[in-house]
Amino acid sequence: MNDDTNDIGFNSIIGGAFFVSSVVAGITSISISKYDRKIKKSSFIRNVLFLILCVVCLLVVIVIGKIHLWGALAFFFLYVVYICCIFLSEMYVRGEEKYSNCEEGMIDDYMLDLPMVCDMKKGEELSCEQLRVPLLVNKDDIQSEKQKKIAFVLRKVVYILELPLDIPRKLTIPNVSQEKWSKPFGVVSITLAPLLLILIWDFIGPKTRIWAYGISGLIGLACGVVVFFTSDGLNPPKKFNFLWLGLGFFMSITWTYILAEELISLLVSMGLILGISPSILGLTVLAWGNSLGDLVANVTLAKSGGPRGAQVALCGCYAGPIFNTLVGLGLSLIFTTWKAFPSSYIVPMDSTIYETMGFLLLGLLWALVILPKRDMRLDKFFGIGLLAIYLCFLFLKLARALGFIDFQISP
Template identity: 30%
Template sequence: MGNCSYSLETGPLAINYLEFHYCVMAEHPWMSFTMLCMWLLLLFYLVGHTADEYFSPTLSTLCRKLAIPFDVAGVTLLAFGNGAPDIFSSLATSTSGTMETGVNALLGGVMFVTTVVVGAVLQSSPLACVKITPRPFCRDILALLITLGILAIDLPTSTSSMSSAMLLLSCYVVYVLAVVVPSWLSSKTNAQTTSDPYTHGVLFAFWHAPELFPTVRTKYSFVSVPESSPLPSAPAFHVDEAYFPAPTSSELATPLLDTSIKAEITPHATPRQVLASTSSTLHYILLDLLRNATIPMVLVSSWSRRRAFCSVLISPLFVCWIFSRGAFSLHDALICLSISMPIACIVYLSTYPKTAPTSRWICWLFYLLGFVSCVGWIYGLASEVVAVLTTLGVITTLPASVLGLTVLSWGNSIGDLSTNVAIAKGGCAEMALAGCFGGPVFNLLVGLGIPFLFLQKSNQTSIVPWDIHGIVSLISLGLSLLLTLSIGIVYKFSCPKWYGKVLYGLYVIYTAVHVAILCRWI
């Protein structure tokens, strides 16, 4: 009971989880612990689902609207969508004073992806040997090794987070150039075309290229307005997504408060049908309704003027509340409403009830508001994840670094596992394998560079020192990458199926070492 006065950094919901465990649920600690774990799992699901179903389609649309070349989009905006859970989790740890959790989570996530996920891809592939495109494979692994070298040398000796941030972000710029320039030069000489997906290994990590993923697709429709079109309505284009199964119209695309979300139950419906329809409605109300109300999206197949009005009205309030970190007052809310209300009314009066708008300014308003709202959602959810993890660390007395390299990294990487296995089973193991090395480069460089900038802004100029778990992760990751590179070269840029089991073994040994350190066996 003495811990009732113990205070920790809370998330956007301002829930004191430690007080909940030690005071509110003092007589039922196991029930409280179970509830916190279930809540953590739900938060992980919401982070990944928001990134996949809302953020990435919005980024895909922005790439197309801005006519960003696919090479550039793949390593910038689309990479941002793919790595959003890792990046915002790292950012949340920097703003909550637990940066060591974020560093270890990123390293643990890269270790998980480059061993367990790669191993699962090799084991799931119907081929005995998976071919590798040499240039992207070598480039991405070398980029990861160079990044690890920078972390090992710079972080222990640097006294300024700003210098480390600039170094990491500069390396990311060099990496982008290493991806884009060779492709641009080769296209100029007609040696290869950028339309060939197999020339862009890094892009396989980003599942919004329609030509890359012929299987397991989800389709989103967005308005495409031609530069000059006399027609009152413009054609739509589609952004295909290969991550999670397609949401039903009642889950994502249904207009806010539309009666169509209510399942039609016939007089002869079975109890199972009634239960299923009720469950679907509850899922929508509890998990999707708030996001639909606060994330503006232009969905051609299910446009709703009412939902558009509500999302434009509410999203600025939501974004300001999330980023105010508890300092959002009634006065601030009234200012937001005074700005958003006229805009929402204009949108309502200038659009049709069931026909998506073709006006450029309305579409751009929705794209930009949707982008900012998605950032707010993912950052807010990631901050809540960090708050729960910190509480679980206090309850279990586990170091924050251990929770970062295990629970946080697993939660953020499980989506990569399911996606890449599905792609490998569909006969595209080369794509999945290349994505396992392309995505982590962005996550490490940007996922650490941006949080270090925030450390500088908050006057925390000292870099987080390495603990023993971080050093183990750094060494293990470097050795596993060198082994993978060696196997690829020895087998003439192909990976044998049996190597997947070796990677499984490496991750088991890696985890066992951390457990042994935790138990002070070594």
């Protein structure tokens, strides 16, 4: 959304989609290759084809060089089409398997696939060995006094470092959970939340007049007075709880935006200091950081969740980038085109994004061709091929950054 850093946004979205669909999918496939697990062909092909469609649509927007508000809305609502396709296909599959899934043998196989009851049979008591979890141990018996002192000091240091950011966050995000409810924090947060929202709007939108701050301050003050006289210090408010939850969620999104804005500014500063293009940093550092959670979660689920876990993990390698592209980038395009309305938003020109999209499409085509040919088995050949494509992409980026290769790609 920022005119100075919008190329980072495009590159981080495409780079993250490439990383998840190649590196995460490749490592997931290699990690469970010894189990000889297969996935459903229909759902896999559906997800890959839809991700290819998303990339092609985005490529068309970049080649044209501009996008209107209606185009951004259409790009965003492609995700609604994707959800409808999933719903209809799953309803069709459930209709076909309605009677077969009711058989006793199928139910037992399904229970055996669950990670937490993988060895449990009917009539047996749960045990730590059956659940494959370690016995609970007392940390005080293991940690020495010196280790506990070091841990205590580190916790204090982290607490002090987080304090300048933690206090404003708590003072603007209402928390109505029974465990963390505090009447003073509740009153202050409901009072200051409107002021923070108008302040953020002043940064991303047109300059706000002074009367807008006055109105938001009066609204916050009125809400704070109501909360003060209708709540107590022990129990959170029970009436209109959904409004509290909605405001807490919205303020959490606002703080996520603030932190993301600072992260982007930090990447730009690193690029200027080190002489590296910010778009390359967004393509690598930001994309990798955003995708590490997918890597850990998908690999863990594939290894411990049985055949169903492998199915969900690999589908997530393609459904996640679809969501990030259509919803994450789609919402950003809606906001930027709304600011430029009735004119079109000019898409930033960056020749390196064509290379990334080309390698991304190559990885998707590899998955679309190789996996069906290998009877939908997740093996090392499939995973190594995806990793090789990504390593070739990194080699090209490194060679260009060091000046060994110098060429430009234009539409």
